[in-house]
Amino acid sequence: MTFLGDQPQDIEVQIRELILKHISNPNSIILAVTAANTDMATSEALKVAREVDPDGRRTLAVVTKLDLMDAGTDAMDALLGRVIPVKLGLIGVVNRSQLDINNKKSVSDAIRDEHAFLQKKYPSLANRNGTKYLSRTLNRLLMHHIRDCLPELKTRINVLAAQYQSLLSSYGQPVEDQNATLLQLITKFAAEYCHTIEGTAKYIETAELCGGARICYIFHETFGRTLESVDPLGGLNTIDILTAIRNATGPRPSLFVPEVSFELLVKKQVKRLEEPSLRCVELVHEEMQRIIQHCSNYSTQELLRFPKLHDAIVEVVTSLLRKRLPITNEMVHNLVAIELAYINTKHPDFADACGVMNNNIEESRRNRMRELPAAVPRDKPPGAGTQGDQEGTGNWRGMLKKGDEGAPGSGPASPHKGLAVNLLDVPVPVARKLSSREQRDCEVIERLIKSYFLIVRKNIQDSVPKAVMHFLVNHVKDSLQSELVGQLYKSSLLNDLLTESEDMAQRRKEAADMLEALQKASQVIAEIRETHLW
Template identity: 30%
Template sequence: MEFDEKELRREISYAIKNIHGIRTGLFTPDMAFETIVKKQILKIKEPSLKCVDMVITELINTVRQCTKKLGQYPHLREEMDRIVTTHIRDREGRTKQQVMLLIDIELSYMNTNHEDFIGFANAQQRSSQMNKKKTSGNQVIRKGWLTINNIGIMKGGAKEYWFVMTAENLSWYKDDEEKEKKYMLPLDNLKLRDIEKGFMSSKHIFALFNTEQRNVYKDYRQLELASETQEEVDSWKASFLRAGVYPERVGQSEGEENGSGDNFMHSMDPQLERQGETIRNLVDSYMGIVNKTIRDLMPKTIMHLMIINTKDFIHSELLAQLYSCADQNILMEESPEQAQRRDEMLRMY
């Protein structure tokens, strides 16, 4: 399950502010972590129930494929289809109850002593620039196409490249095969700023610049990157946030003009940024544990409560229910087409 990085960081920021209230928070609040994690766990419910629905649909289709072989006995086919489908629908309710129980169990207690959980100390280390290189330097945060807007001007126009961003570097390649690397840009001391679209340009642009007034790439003070949609640009900005590349500070008037909701990151104080990054790392670590647990238990739950149970029902109870629910002579009545075919065969031979 993927996170909406921008929305998640906004929720973390609000949770920290709400818990601190009017007080100045010296420490990262663990209640903010619990609040955000519970919201993320609740989002697992919908895809989990959808998974059960997809299995049920596939199971019913399989049953109908099998009962097609009984086409010469339509009453028997209909009765068998009805009995098995009714049983599957009964198991559907029980399976969904169990899936909801699994998620409610995850919501009931945050096991921060789990062996795979990084803990607050490691999360704070990971959020710092020094320790980030030791822990996640080679971790790929995002891949995708972007256009380098300003470098290509002297070479006949802007050009599109395949970008790969890790916690330390931003690299771009000729194409998505990642064989021919064009350049690797360290992310140290970089920040983001928005660039206004040109008169004839339809692309949305943002730029990377060095906070120490150094050239970013060769003789260029900033690297302008463009994408076709604003949504794609916002997604890239959120990925840069994860790598520790923050937006440029903006003035109060510009912040008011654009709206406080979209620029909540710009107004964050450094302490709130650090606490938000710590909570983000904690949420990422804990949700990895939860997702791993749910991915492991979901197929087991569905297999046990639905598929194996339905198979056992067909083997042991289907025949008994067929005998008890209707007149066997009616069930074994042939279809008119089958009776006509049999009479024709008898006349021929």
């Protein structure tokens, strides 16, 4: 930096920046000083004031050196506000000259001489000008300005004070009784964790579902909709069902649909409920883990004082959840296994469904019996065949000409021209059209599977949430505090767990100092409001 004499080269820039820094504050009052013996219209002070206060609402102009104006001139127009447009007014003053200062002229004498000059030169304006009037005006403007700003200022101070009080409370006082402090923190964390699950936490999350609300959503929305989306007949086609029926009949043709085929197929479908049930357990476990972070962030901020204690609590809760997960999974697995262990065809709901279907089947059988005589060849001796022989096992036989027994897939021949051959050992053609008996048998099995599957699905939808609540949620909630106390409340761990972070003492002191300053500011504001404003 280059200096001119004893001043830096950019002294003008520095002065201008310093002035703008202060007068740019919208709460400041600008005092623009201009000499009376210069052109006021081009005053540098007024020019800078107009940059930040173009309307002149917070500018007070002061005209100095009234006694140094050229002979035959005066500042009447300026003092009457005709030259300088400012809202707070314009006041003229007479300062001490350098000779007066050298001669040690007192301020009181200078004010007396100033008043005499104003009475002589500007008698009609003498009471509204001068140093005393300027002092009173500035005090009045300042006090009124402070009074106008007091409500907002008071509110801001109160808000800040409350924030720093809360911050200071979260920092807490230096630990004196380690045992009591540790037990208190553990108890509070356990209580907040349980309250978050029960929906009674002090800090309620508004951005997303949390705790017990999310667990409820998992049970009745996520898990419920997933189960409802499982098709009772998903993964099964008609050929699968027909093959199961055939395999269940053994070497003998069957007059009725085998019950074993129904059990085999329905178990396969019920098994599909296990995966979404285990996924439900996993989602609840993840939410139980998220609650730890929620409590740390919102409910027990004083744990931030002791990072090692916070980490230890997180580890204990995580470990507890980790231990309960396989137990809960095993229970849910057993719920599905129980359903697979015994297919209760005597279930009231299932019996009702079977009754309706049996009536339909009986009606169809009677219809076939009425049509049977027309289908028996006249040359067939009495007793040579039965209805089962005529129907086969659901029309699972064909008529082959003599010598064509090994040619499966040939079309049916006339009964009196061929021999009846059982085709159970022939693979089911995938593309061939099913006979009416086969179609009817498959439909019966499908209806039975769907009816029983819906019963089991309803049971699983009800029992899985109950199992998760009992073996995971409630168990963790009930045993959390005892687990924390058992793992952490040990004399050998006290010093380590209750070690504050390095900067905690410094932040506590800064918060206390700021709170004290805000309290003093509030007292000053209260005193100002009671001060008489003239």
